[in-house]
Amino acid sequence: MQRALKTLIVTGAMALVFAPMPARADGFIVPWIGTAFGGGDGISNGVSTVELKNGQTSFGVSAGAMGAGIIGGEVDFGYSPSFFGDKTLFGNNTVIDLMANLIVGVPVGGQHGAGIRPYATGGVGLLRTQIDGGSLLNVSQASNGFGWNAGGGVMGYFSQHVGMRGDVRYLRGFQETDFGFTTSENLGSLKFWRASVGVVIR
Numbered sequence: 001m002q003r004a005l006k007t008l009i010v011t012g013a014m015a016l017v018f019a020p021m022p023a024r025a026d027g028f029i030v031p032w033i034g035t036a037f038g039g040g041d042g043i044s045n046g047v048s049t050v051e052l053k054n055g056q057t058s059f060g061v062s063a064g065a066m067g068a069g070i071i072g073g074e075v076d077f078g079y080s081p082s083f084f085g086d087k088t089l090f091g092n093n094t095v096i097d098l099m100a101n102l103i104v105g106v107p108v109g110g111q112h113g114a115g116i117r118p119y120a121t122g123g124v125g126l127l128r129t130q131i132d133g134g135s136l137l138n139v140s141q142a143s144n145g146f147g148w149n150a151g152g153g154v155m156g157y158f159s160q161h162v163g164m165r166g167d168v169r170y171l172r173g174f175q176e177t178d179f180g181f182t183t184s185e186n187l188g189s190l191k192f193w194r195a196s197v198g199v200v201i202r
Helices: 002-018
Strands: 026-037 042-044 049-051 056-067 071-081 092-105 115-132 140-157 162-176 189-201
Touching (some): 056 189
Antiparallel strands (some): 026 056
C-alpha cells in the first residue's frame, strides 16, 4: 500500500509540474536552505529525557510553474539531517519530505523582468523519518507516512531570470509517529515548521 501511495504521489507531482502549460507559463526552480523547528518537546528512553532541538538546518529544492502567472503547481523536496538532535544521543536521524503542491500567487509588476510575487501554497506527499540508535535510544527504525503541508512566501525577481524566495511552511503527517520508545509529550503525528530562503531561477 505504501509503495502504491509513493508511486501515485510522485507520478502526480511530476505530471503537475511537467504537464503542458499555457504559453505564458512561468517555470521556476528554487534551491533553498532553511531551518526546521517546533517538532515537539522531548524524547525519553524511560530513564532520562532529552529535549528535541529546534532550529535544525534543512536543505532542499522546489520546482514548478505558474500558469498565466496566478495558479500553478510545485514539487518540493526537503532534507533535514539531525532533525531530532545530536548524533551522539540519537544516532543518524533524518526527516525527508516530498510534497506535490498547488500555488496561488499574484505577480506584482508582471511576469517579465523585475517584480515580486506573494503566494500561498499547500498540498500532500510523503514524510519519511529515521533514527539509527545513539546513546539515548537503542532503536533503528524508519517510518514512511502520508502527510500535508501549507504555507506561503514571496518570490522577488531582480531580473528576468534570477531572484530570491522567502518561504514559511507547516508540515504534518496524517499518521502517528511510532519509534517504539516513550516521549515526554506524545509525539502523535510528526509536525514541524520550516522557514527557508532560496535562489529562484526562472
